[in-house]
Amino acid sequence: MAMAAQGLVSSAVVSSSLSSSFTHVDSGKNVSFLSSFSPAVAHCNGKNSRRNSSQRTKVVRCDVETKERQCYATQVKRNPNFAKLQAGYLFPEIGRRRAAHCAKYPDAKVISLGIGDTTEPIPSVITDGMKNKAHGLSTLEGYSGYGAEQGEGPLRAAIQKLYAKISPNTGVKPSEVFVSDGAKCDIARLQMMFGSDVTIAVQDPSYPAYVDSSVMIGQTGLYQAESQQYSKIRYMKCTPENDFFPDLASTPRSDVIFFCSPNNPTGAAATRKQLEELVAYAKRNGSIIVYDAAYSIYITDDSRPKTIYEIPGAREVAIEISSFSKFAGFTGVRLGWTVVPEELMYADGSPLGEPFPVIKDFNRVMTTSFNGASNIAQAGGLACLSDEGWKAMEELVGFYRENVDILVSALNSVGLRTYGGENAPYVWVHFPGESSWDVFSKILEKAHIVTTPGSGFGPGGEGFVRISAFGHRENILEAAERLKKLFA
Ligand SMILES: Cc1ncc(COP(=O)(O)O)c(C=O)c1O
Numbered sequence: 001m002a003m004a005a006q007g008l009v010s011s012a013v014v015s016s017s018l019s020s021s022f023t024h025v026d027s028g029k030n031v032s033f034l035s036s037f038s039p040a041v042a043h044c045n046g047k048n049s050r051r052n053s054s055q056r057t058k059v060v061r062c063d064v065e066t067k068e069r070q071c072y073a074t075q076v077k078r079n080p081n082f083a084k085l086q087a088g089y090l091f092p093e094i095g096r097r098r099a100a101h102c103a104k105y106p107d108a109k110v111i112s113l114g115i116g117d118t119t120e121p122i123p124s125v126i127t128d129g130m131k132n133k134a135h136g137l138s139t140l141e142g143y144s145g146y147g148a149e150q151g152e153g154p155l156r157a158a159i160q161k162l163y164a165k166i167s168p169n170t171g172v173k174p175s176e177v178f179v180s181d182g183a184k185c186d187i188a189r190l191q192m193m194f195g196s197d198v199t200i201a202v203q204d205p206s207y208p209a210y211v212d213s214s215v216m217i218g219q220t221g222l223y224q225a226e227s228q229q230y231s232k233i234r235y236m237k238c239t240p241e242n243d244f245f246p247d248l249a250s251t252p253r254s255d256v257i258f259f260c261s262p263n264n265p266t267g268a269a270a271t272r273k274q275l276e277e278l279v280a281y282a283k284r285n286g287s288i289i290v291y292d293a294a295y296s297i298y299i300t301d302d303s304r305p306k307t308i309y310e311i312p313g314a315r316e317v318a319i320e321i322s323s324f325s326k327f328a329g330f331t332g333v334r335l336g337w338t339v340v341p342e343e344l345m346y347a348d349g350s351p352l353g354e355p356f357p358v359i360k361d362f363n364r365v366m367t368t369s370f371n372g373a374s375n376i377a378q379a380g381g382l383a384c385l386s387d388e389g390w391k392a393m394e395e396l397v398g399f400y401r402e403n404v405d406i407l408v409s410a411l412n413s414v415g416l417r418t419y420g421g422e423n424a425p426y427v428w429v430h431f432p433g434e435s436s437w438d439v440f441s442k443i444l445e446k447a448h449i450v451t452t453p454g455s456g457f458g459p460g461g462e463g464f465v466r467i468s469a470f471g472h473r474e475n476i477l478e479a480a481e482r483l484k485k486l487f488a
Helices: 080-083 091-104 124-136 152-165 183-192 208-217 272-287 358-369 377-384 387-413 436-447 472-488
Strands: 013-016 023-024 029-034 051-052 057-059 069-072 177-180 200-204 233-237 256-260 287-293 316-325 334-337 417-420 426-431 464-468
Touching: 023 358, 080 208, 080 287, 091 436, 124 377, 124 387, 152 377, 177 183, 177 358, 183 208, 183 316, 183 334, 183 358, 200 208, 208 334, 272 287, 377 387, 387 417, 387 426, 387 472, 436 464, 436 472
Parallel strands: 200 233, 200 256, 256 287, 287 316
Antiparallel strands: 013 023, 013 069, 023 029, 051 057, 177 334, 316 334, 417 426, 426 464
């Protein structure tokens, strides 16, 4: 085990199990220490280390949850922003609870209406596009390597056409469309661009990636257990009382406002008037809106905009992210896009300290940290946006809408109050006065159905659970029956 490299000031290789010893390696010498063992946590952070200056070595106490594990500690300090994050990302936590449930009830048929992953096959008119592209890669004429980091021209043009079809006034140009490997990845890239000095506002509840990426990049203070909020983030309450639209008049200014419509998790889609208010608010305050339209295809009510660019003036204040994930079942294929209008400007940044186009920085982010979406996925995206592909996607979305109807009528039939669903694949179920995690546990324990606790999306989600309508029909029907029985 002689692995002490020259220049390695302190290193330790630790083998630990309940009765194991630490094997300390320095200059080829093995020294053993008794370990202490904590079954719940894995800390390999050298917290309890002590340095033997004569040997220039470090003893690392390594608490691990697994029985047998090698642990080596570098001298690199952990990014303190990561220590602020609470209990892991919501969905891994749900996954852990689901796994524990399955271990407890190995024979139970667990139905997952939690994470919001699509379940139905991608229409073949779309996979044919990918298949042809993939086969083409085996030919001299069809082969292509790296593509443009911003996306292939025909797909950027097709996305621009989609905007033009929604409304002739969106003004989106192909050069403003950045094709990516998904909206979540773009959220992180946007945060990288904004940096740690901006302040952000989020709807409360909201999709967790906005808050967690903000914490990671260092925009926030510590988590406040009492309020269940990170300091420096503005949480804009969205409840049935305010029609799931924040009271902007009482919301102090933030640099960046993350706004998702149709909303995950509440399922609420903002009206035109509400979005006009949002754009006017951003303009008054000199803020940038990051508008997440990942579910826009689920909008059935024509009075609710499908893109923020339907609102006059939005081009000066809004970036829009979107995705093929929930449009076409591309959650595994990975394809999305971000629109950054040319008119969107930072306050400063030019050599003379004058306004600077945001699109230039986002282009720099994409060309530095991304090497273009998969060309096969992009062929799939192009197929999605063909006339036939669009028809097939609408059918797919229509199937999930029927699932929503089944779930909503079951829940309403036993007196439960539901929101959302009409313009989104999510049903937001109200359990006034109850804890979301308690309701989550009750539904899992008694009905073997995985949902998502509303409080996982922010303190404003307390008292709600989100039920996803992504599921095979027989599972949705069975879940509806189980829920009726449970709450009858
Ligand atoms: C609001 C919202 N934005 C973005 C995403 C992520 O989309 P993608 O799969 O394109 O990364 C999701 C996924 O659930 C979402 O709910």
